[in-house]
Amino acid sequence: MNTTLITQPSRHQRSAVAMLLAIGAVALAMNAALAADSLPRLAGGKPDFSGIWQTTSAADYDLEPHSNRKDAPPSAGVVEGNVIPYLPKALEQRNKNFANRATDDPSLKGWTLGVPRGIYYPEPFQIFQRARDLKIVYQFGATIRTIHTNNTEHPDDPNDGLVGDSRGKWDGDTLVVDVTHFTDRTWLDRAGNFHSPDLHVVERWKFLDANTIEYKATLEDPQVFSRPWNLSVILYRHREKDFQLIEDYRYTLDFDDFYPPKPDKK
Amino acid sequence: MKNRMNYRNLALPSLMLGVLAFAPAQGIAADQPKAQANAPQETKLQAAAAQVPPAKVDKSTPKIESGAWKGAKLADGQPDITGYWGATFGAYLNFTDPESFSSGEIPRKLGPREERAPSRVSDPADGQVPFQPWALAKVKEYQTYYANPIREEYIDPLARCAPSGIPQSLYMHGHEIYQYPGYVLFIFDQGNRIIHLDGKPHLPANIKLWNGDSRGHWEGNTLVVDVGNYNGKSKYARTGEFIGENAKIQERYIFDANGKRYNYVAEISDPTVYTRPFTVTVPIRKYTDEDKPKAVVYAVRLAKHSGKEAIWEANDERACIEFNAGHAHLSTETAPKK
Numbered sequence: 001m002n003t004t005l006i007t008q009p010s011r012h013q014r015s016a017v018a019m020l021l022a023i024g025a026v027a028l029a030m031n032a033a034l035a036a037d038s039l040p041r042l043a044g045g046k047p048d049f050s051g052i053w054q055t056t057s058a059a060d061y062d063l064e065p066h067s068n069r070k071d072a073p074p075s076a077g078v079v080e081g082n083v084i085p086y087l088p089k090a091l092e093q094r095n096k097n098f099a100n101r102a103t104d105d106p107s108l109k110g111w112t113l114g115v116p117r118g119i120y121y122p123e124p125f126q127i128f129q130r131a132r133d134l135k136i137v138y139q140f141g142a143t144i145r146t147i148h149t150n151n152t153e154h155p156d157d158p159n160d161g162l163v164g165d166s167r168g169k170w171d172g173d174t175l176v177v178d179v180t181h182f183t184d185r186t187w188l189d190r191a192g193n194f195h196s197p198d199l200h201v202v203e204r205w206k207f208l209d210a211n212t213i214e215y216k217a218t219l220e221d222p223q224v225f226s227r228p229w230n231l232s233v234i235l236y237r238h239r240e241k242d243f244q245l246i247e248d249y250r251y252t253l254d255f256d257d258f259y260p261p262k263p264d265k266k
Numbered sequence: 267m268k269n270r271m272n273y274r275n276l277a278l279p280s281l282m283l284g285v286l287a288f289a290p291a292q293g294i295a296a297d298q299p300k301a302q303a304n305a306p307q308e309t310k311l312q313a314a315a316a317q318v319p320p321a322k323v324d325k326s327t328p329k330i331e332s333g334a335w336k337g338a339k340l341a342d343g344q345p346d347i348t349g350y351w352g353a354t355f356g357a358y359l360n361f362t363d364p365e366s367f368s369s370g371e372i373p374r375k376l377g378p379r380e381e382r383a384p385s386r387v388s389d390p391a392d393g394q395v396p397f398q399p400w401a402l403a404k405v406k407e408y409q410t411y412y413a414n415p416i417r418e419e420y421i422d423p424l425a426r427c428a429p430s431g432i433p434q435s436l437y438m439h440g441h442e443i444y445q446y447p448g449y450v451l452f453i454f455d456q457g458n459r460i461i462h463l464d465g466k467p468h469l470p471a472n473i474k475l476w477n478g479d480s481r482g483h484w485e486g487n488t489l490v491v492d493v494g495n496y497n498g499k500s501k502y503a504r505t506g507e508f509i510g511e512n513a514k515i516q517e518r519y520i521f522d523a524n525g526k527r528y529n530y531v532a533e534i535s536d537p538t539v540y541t542r543p544f545t546v547t548v549p550i551r552k553y554t555d556e557d558k559p560k561a562v563v564y565a566v567r568l569a570k571h572s573g574k575e576a577i578w579e580a581n582d583e584r585a586c587i588e589f590n591a592g593h594a595h596l597s598t599e600t601a602p603k604k
Contacts, residue, residue, distance in 0.1 A: 043341065050446065112585065126460070128446045135444065135451065137458060142429070143585050144453055152569040152577060161583040242466040247475050252428050252499075258419040259499035260508045260539075261404035 039173070039207050042131055046149075047173050047207055050129045052238040052245065055215075059120040059233050060107075062191035071102070072190070078120070080230040084193060090224040097192025105190050110250025112143040112162040114186025115179050115201055116217045120233045126245050134168070134175075139245040147177050154180055160197055162186060175205040188219075196223035211237040323355045323365075325383040327549045328527055335487040336523040342447040344463075344484060347521050347528070350553040352440035352563045354527075355383040358430065361503035362386065362393050364437075368504045370413030386433070386502070388531075388547035395507050396541045408506035423500050427586035429457025429476040431500025432493060432515055436530050436548050440563035442580065450482060450489060455562065455584045461491055468494035474511065476500060489519040498536070502546075510539040526552050 040048040058075035064084060065077035086094055097104060107113060113121050118138050128135040132150040147166040154165050160183045168177040179201040187194050204216040213235040220228035338346040356364025359371075362385040367373055376382065385393030397405065411420040424430060430438045435454040442453040450461040461482040469479045474497035482491040493515035501508050509515075514535045521528040528550050535543035553564035555578055567581035 128444060128449065128451055130444075130446070135453075137451070137460065142427070142457065143583055144458055145583070146580070148569070148579065150569075150571075150577065151573070152571040152579065155567065155570055155581075159582055162585060163583055244462065244466070244469075245460065246469065246473060246479075247429075247477055249429065249476060252423075252426070252476065255418065255421075255423070255426055255428075256499070258421070259423055260497075260510050261401065261408070261419065262510075263400045 039210055044131050046170055048129055049127045049205060052124045052126045052243060053213060053235040054124040054238060055120045055233045055235050057120060057233045060122055060189050063189050063193055063231055078231045078233050085226045085229055087224060087226050094192050094194060097194055101190055101192050106187055112141045114162055115164050117186060117188055119215055123248060124238055124245060140248045142249055177203040195221045198223050325355050327529060327547055330520045330522045330529050332488040332520050333486050337525055340445055344445050345487060345521060348443055348445050350440055350442055350564050351550050352553060353437035354549045354551050356437060358434050358438040359504045361505045361507045369409040369506060386546050386548060387544055389545035396544055398539060398541055401539045405506045422504060424456060428500060430454055431476055432478060433532050433546050434500055434502055453584060456586055487521045491517040510536045512536045512538050
């Protein structure tokens with residue numbers, strides 16, 4: 001096209017331009033469709049989060065913004081608004097937890113991390129997904145988490161669990177998971193941020209691209225927080241050749257040497 | 267929230283930690299988790315199940331030949347064997363005489379050996395693990411002190427929430443098998459196994475794991491699994507049989523075309539512990555929607571949903587009773603130091 005055409009288009013030429021624009025629009029739409037289609041999907045069309053994932057964030061050291069410490073790298077935090085809205089008494093407890101973190105952090109004992117901590121703890125976890133559910137196998141600890149995606153609801157009277165009860169629903173391509181029925185035996189991070197058994201988590205899992213998930217969680221707990229609050233981390237797919245989970249039952253190290261039996265020394 | 271957790275773990279740990287002096291005489295009943303009494307949604311189903319007279323235990327090992335798979339397949343070509351499974355007889359209380367009493371139990375009158383369920387050891391023919399003398403002595407020592415673990419090594423690793431390991435996981439409680447492109451996933455009450463089907467090499471040999479590192483492939487109706495990197499730390503049963511760090515384990519999971527049974531056949535060797543390789547065979551049956559829920563073996567509940575169809579789901583996360591409570595560590599704190 002030359003400028004003459006554009007500045008003084010004939011009727012015929014105008015329709016040619018319109019046609020080109022139309023083709024362009026179609027191409028754009030196709031691009032968008034292609035981008036969407038490049039996401040892994042299950043046979044039914046829902047996004048397929050299967051794979052091994054891990055955050056690079058420093059969330060597990062402390063969800064809130066913090067300078068570097070002897071036991072933590074610095075981080076601008078992953079909490080929306082920076083500060084977790086603790087109730088006054090709970091804040092005292094958090095500060096106590098923080099002071100005692102070198103001994104009291106459940107993760108140091110190899111205990112189950114819970115929700116959402118298992119997601120941003122700095123070790124990989126693997127998602128195995130079917131239409132009816134997702135199984136999350138954490139490298140660290142021993143508890144497997146199931147997210148039901150078969151339109152079932154929380155049981156009326158379940159037992160409390162370390163990873164709660166997870167029911168997911170699809171909001172377009174975003175998996176929205178409601179998690180309840182917790183214990184008070186897990187922390188939210190290494191800095192002593194904590195919750196009560198009344199914790200209620202709503203997670204939003206969404207592909208940014210085929211190898212990146214944006215993970216958001218809203219936490220509410222009337223015993224501990226003055227209002228619901230949000231955190232967000234990015235999860236990256238492990239793509240190293242032959243990468244796999246390596247079980248990390250850390251709590252077994254305390255008694256590792258007692259097994260298996262060995263011949264008595266002469 | 268009600269501050270109540272229900273684990274499908276054995277009652278053993280609390281017995282061991284709480285009443286070390288009493289030899290647990292519960293026998294098979296020890297398999298029932300104590301917390302069950304606190305679980306109304308299970309009690310109802312179990313009460314219903316309890317009114318049915320116990321079915322005669324099938325002690326046979328069905329002949330299932332390895333061969334072509336004639337049953338349903340998944341989209342990725344794997345035989346569809348997803349579901350709930352459990353050993354047809356016995357549990358993890360006694361390895362070579364599954365219906366006999368276990369370590370620490372008060373001996374009770376037993377019927378003739380040939381009327382009891384067969385040993386898990388199918389070869390050699392005597393059903394005994396071909397231990398070297400030193401290893402057999404260790405097994406007997408463990409049995410002697412099981413209920414009174416005066417040394418750390420006599421405490422059952424299961425009581426410390428350690429994974430039940432290989433092959434114990436296959437008959438400890440029921441287990442779930444899930445399948446995904448490239449993987450078979452086993453979920454046990456204490457531990458899980460990811461079987462990699464993509465032929466990647468084993469982890470470097472110095473990495474040792476409670477559940478080993480599993481590479482598998484399908485040969486018709488048979489899932490063939492090579493276990494590497496096994497740490498040999500779990501026992502085969504409460505009777506204390508064990509393997510060492512030089513373990514070689516080749517497993518064959520041979521599935522019947524009708525989808526109801528599979529035989530678990532493992533060739534096990536360790537030249538530092540045994541005098542020869544031996545074979546473990548465990549007949550295993552499937553549990554389906556037709557079956558009544560059964561504590562720890564087929565622990566399911568009806569899911570809550572607005573539809574009319576019955577959807578069964580696992581009724582709790584599989585976790586050890588001491589997880590995140592510290593009891594697993596209490597044992598190391600209270601047992602006398604060597």
